[in-house]
Amino acid sequence: MRYDAVFLDVDGTLLWVDLDVEGYVEDLSPYAGNGGITVERATRPVWGSFRRHIRENIEHRTEETFARFRRRNAERTAGELGIKAPTEVLTEVAERRISFNPYPEAEPVLEELEALGVPLYVVSNWDIELEKVLEGLGWMRFFNGIVASAIFGVEKPRREIYDEALRVAGVPAGRAVMVGNDPVSDVRGASEAGVDAVFVDRKGGEAPEAAFIVSDLRGLPGIVRG
Structure with a gap:
């Protein structure tokens, strides 16, 4: 050998790794104001959130700090899109719409x-x-x-x-x-x-x-x- x-x-x-932006929009459109959100509008913030995760995850080495980081990241993305939903919903959708x-x-x-x-x-x-x-x-x-x-x-x-x-x-x-x-x-x-x-x-x-x-x-x- x-x-x-x-x-x-x-x-x-x-x-x-892929992101289902269409699914993200489908899940969270009910929480969006201003007539909802589109895939075109959501694509950049959603992928930006993913890239932020890649850049910054090394700073979060415990389950507690990592969970906090995920929540903040999901909230930031939703805020950019005018989505107002419970944090647990935002986090769950963000995680579920990632595929390996x-x-x-x-x-x-x-x-x-x-x-x-x-x-x-x-x-x-x-x-x-x-x-x-x-x-x-x-x-x-x-x-x-x-x-x-x-x-x-x-x-x-x-x-x-x-x-x-x-x-x-x-x-x-x-x-x-x-x-x-x-x-x-x-x-x-x-x-x-x-x-x-x-x-x-x-x-x-x-x-x-x-x-x-x-x-x-x-x-x-x-x-x-x-």
Whole structure:
């Protein structure tokens, strides 16, 4: 086996995240003044809320502060759209209208890697509920451990999160490989920590530091096997 541990990014690598803006509008139109809201009007604030979540979730490392952050974020988005609804309604709708969509090859590749016997670890810039998302997909069975930025307190591409992943996996840098779609966070960050990187190039990018480049995950088992 070429590697003794595989580190996997999530968003853009194993799955993509989408927002159902139309559903958000449908759910909250009864609470909107001025004749309601439209998908066109809601799209920018709703996606802005999601990007804010990505930027700021690392600051909220406990369930209490994270729940507060979610409530404030939902209220801010609703305020931008003139929606007046109970906070619990806003939060529930915002959460329900996010979807996590596995790439078609993701689960078969995870199964193939599992059959190889190589330990798999998630290393992702994600909030404290990453394990909940993976459980919802039925994927926790594949992973020996999770290193989520909001729990550890450091985001990729910083070396510390890769050092933590190596510590959790119990392997030296030269025996692990990072798999991800971001040329900086996944590829450069791993490379600077001494970890080989597989660049999952789904959109046509460049990652000169990558040890391997694949268009999707199907080539990964062969790389790991060596």
